[in-house]
Amino acid sequence: QVQLVESGGGLVQTGGSLRLSCAASGRTFSNYAMGWFRQAPGREREFVATINWTGRSTYYADSVKGRFTISRDNAKNTVYLQMNNLKPEDTAVYYCAASYSGAIPTIPGEYDDWGQGTQVTVSS
Numbered sequence: 001q002v003q004l005v006e007s008g009g010g011l012v013q014t015g016g017s018l019r020l021s022c023a024a025s026g027r028t029f030s031n032y033a034m035g036w037f038r039q040a041p042g043r044e045r046e047f048v049a050t051i052n053w054t055g056r057s058t059y060y061a062d063s064v065k066g067r068f069t070i071s072r073d074n075a076k077n078t079v080y081l082q083m084n085n086l087k088p089e090d091t092a093v094y095y096c097a098a099s100y101s102g103a104i105p106t107i108p109g110e111y112d113d114w115g116q117g118t119q120v121t122v123s124s
Contacts, residue, residue: 002026002098002113009094009118012086016122020081022096022115029077030054033099035111036070036081038092038120045095047106049081059104064090086122093117 008020022034035050049060049070058070067086072079079096097111105111 002029002032004096004098004113004115006094006096006115006118009120011121011123013123014087016086017082017084018086018120020083020094020096020118020120022079022081024077024079024098027098030074031100032112033101033104034070034072034079035097035099035105036079036094037097037108037111038090038094039117040092043092045108047108048094050099050104050106051079052104057104059106061106083120086120088122088124091120091122093119 003025006022033052036048037045038048039045047061051058051070055072067084069082095117096115098113099105099111
């Protein structure tokens with residue numbers, strides 16, 4: 001099991017930027033893929049981005065492609081989500097998650113451990 005702690009959320013205006021961080025502890029960080037998901041009130045948790053254990057393979061939801069960038073620093077046991085050109089519809093609680101499947105999954109059920117989430121609010 002790995003413990004995940006997100007940080008970096010906050011309130012930002014439309015068009016602004018935020019960088020989320022997710023610090024991992026427990027299992028060897030470089031052994032698993034990492035993903036970011038988000039959940040808005042009254043909606044299901046949705047996939048945002050994922051990155052494989054080397055950092056060389058990434059995949060994004062169409063809604064964030066070209067605006068968000070996922071990256072990882074295995075030496076620091078941390079994964080990041082750089083969010084640019086934020087829109088009000090990006091408002092949600094953002095969660096990081098770890099997957100031991102060996103792939104870079106996009107479905108919440110394929111992730112094994114989750115952080116507690118960090119709130120991102122984009123004002124119009």
